[in-house]
Amino acid sequence: MTLAEFYSALEAMGISLVFLMLVFVPMEKVFPAKKHQKILRPKWLLDFCFFLGQYLLWSGLVLWTLNYFADYLTSIIPNSFQQKIASQPFLLQVFEVLVLSDFLIYWGHRLQHNVDFLWRFHKVHHSAEHLDWLAAHREHPLDSIYTIGLINLPAFIMGFPLESIAGVIAFRGIWAIYIHSNVRLPIGKLRILIGAPELHHWHHDLDRRAGNYANISPIMDVIFGTYKCPDKEPEKFGIQEETPNSYLGQLIEPLLPKRVWDRIKQGSEKL
Amino acid sequence: MKNKIIKVATLTLFSSLIIGFVAFQSGYFGGKKSSVSGSPNGSTLINQADTIQKVDSIKWKKSFLISSSKSFVIHDPLKGLEDSTKLDSSLQIDPLIYSSKSGIIVTPEDLKKMVKDSLEQDSIKRK
Numbered sequence: 001m002t003l004a005e006f007y008s009a010l011e012a013m014g015i016s017l018v019f020l021m022l023v024f025v026p027m028e029k030v031f032p033a034k035k036h037q038k039i040l041r042p043k044w045l046l047d048f049c050f051f052l053g054q055y056l057l058w059s060g061l062v063l064w065t066l067n068y069f070a071d072y073l074t075s076i077i078p079n080s081f082q083q084k085i086a087s088q089p090f091l092l093q094v095f096e097v098l099v100l101s102d103f104l105i106y107w108g109h110r111l112q113h114n115v116d117f118l119w120r121f122h123k124v125h126h127s128a129e130h131l132d133w134l135a136a137h138r139e140h141p142l143d144s145i146y147t148i149g150l151i152n153l154p155a156f157i158m159g160f161p162l163e164s165i166a167g168v169i170a171f172r173g174i175w176a177i178y179i180h181s182n183v184r185l186p187i188g189k190l191r192i193l194i195g196a197p198e199l200h201h202w203h204h205d206l207d208r209r210a211g212n213y214a215n216i217s218p219i220m221d222v223i224f225g226t227y228k229c230p231d232k233e234p235e236k237f238g239i240q241e242e243t244p245n246s247y248l249g250q251l252i253e254p255l256l257p258k259r260v261w262d263r264i265k266q267g268s269e270k271l
Numbered sequence: 272m273k274n275k276i277i278k279v280a281t282l283t284l285f286s287s288l289i290i291g292f293v294a295f296q297s298g299y300f301g302g303k304k305s306s307v308s309g310s311p312n313g314s315t316l317i318n319q320a321d322t323i324q325k326v327d328s329i330k331w332k333k334s335f336l337i338s339s340s341k342s343f344v345i346h347d348p349l350k351g352l353e354d355s356t357k358l359d360s361s362l363q364i365d366p367l368i369y370s371s372k373s374g375i376i377v378t379p380e381d382l383k384k385m386v387k388d389s390l391e392q393d394s395i396k397r398k
């Protein structure tokens with residue numbers, strides 16, 4: 001990364017930070033899900049490190065990997081297949097891309113909770129004990145590559161230009177942050193179409209297999225029997241495992257075998 | 272009563288910002304279209320491709336800043352710059368710099384100067 005690129009990432013980060021605070025802080029104050037949670041609640045700084053890391057350190061790596069992956073896919077998928085897809089009515093293509101993407105992310109996410117190797121990385125996201133818009137950014141970069149890869153896979157395979165539905169993509173992006181926010185706002189039937197914080201908060205329950213794996217529409221959860229919607233908030237968010245308290249620790253711990261990590265931890269405790 | 276006003280105001284702010292953001296990302300007010308879905312856990316919001324494609328990123332940032340600051344200028348400063356280049360050949364900026372796909376790196380300072388120039392007057396050429 002050149003200095004100019006870093007500067008530009010810094011600016012994007014600053015703009016996003018101000019924008020996201022404008023969008024979510026008033027909502028969290030006026031319609032709180034947990035009434036006594038402060039804006040600067042415990043561990044906000046750790047989540048802020050993840051936020052900074054996403055913009056300043058990892059976005060380039062994630063995008064590079066994704067490009068690499070997309071190029072590879074283009075090289076193996078027959079052109080005739082993509083042409084056949086392209087000849088379908090546009091709205092049908094949009095429907096296919098969104099449903100396939102939701103389907104993949106549902107099962108991909110369920111696997112993240114059930115397969116230990118994937119959980120190692122995904123548990124970083126779940127280690128947050130206080131949920132809000134900032135906690136949404138707590139995510140291991142390798143976990144990001146996995147989910148962003150899956151979510152874009154149908155579009156890559158179909159050769160569908162996502163920029164033609166950039167508005168939909170943008171909405172899904174900001175809504176994904178919203179469902180983590182400390183907000184409770186009854187939106188009625190719309191919930192089944194776009195999801196809501198009260199559903200995703202249950203996904204962050206201490207129970208690792210609590211359900212609600214879909215992030216936008218909960219339809220996949222309804223179909224596959226993991227939908228959960230009690231009318232109260234979970235008592236506690238987080239995970240049962242012990243997790244590192246520092247940003248660096250959270251990044252490194254999933255990469256190392258458990259005994260190596262334990263040895264490092266013991267060493268640092270002795271110091 | 273007061274409570275209700277606060278609630279309505281908050282909801283209005285929330286929905287207008289979201290609508291504005293969606294519109295911006297779909298290419299209104301000169302925003303750059305997002306071509307990749309971010310992580311459903313809420314990853315980097317503003318199109319990540321921009322941090323890689325340097326020149327493009329500068330282009331959208333400019334549009335963002337302009338459309339968000341009080342003036343709602345739906346006028347592309349870069350276009351203005353192109354026009355002024357045509358009129359004034361003494362302008363010493365390589366036209367390649369602002370063709371969006373070229374990989375030449377412009378620092379934000381340069382850009383600010385260019386944008387300012389195209390909006391006000393050509394101070395660069397006086398150097």
Ligand SMILES: [Zn+2]
Pocket residue numbers: 109112113122126203
């Ligand atoms: Zn999860």
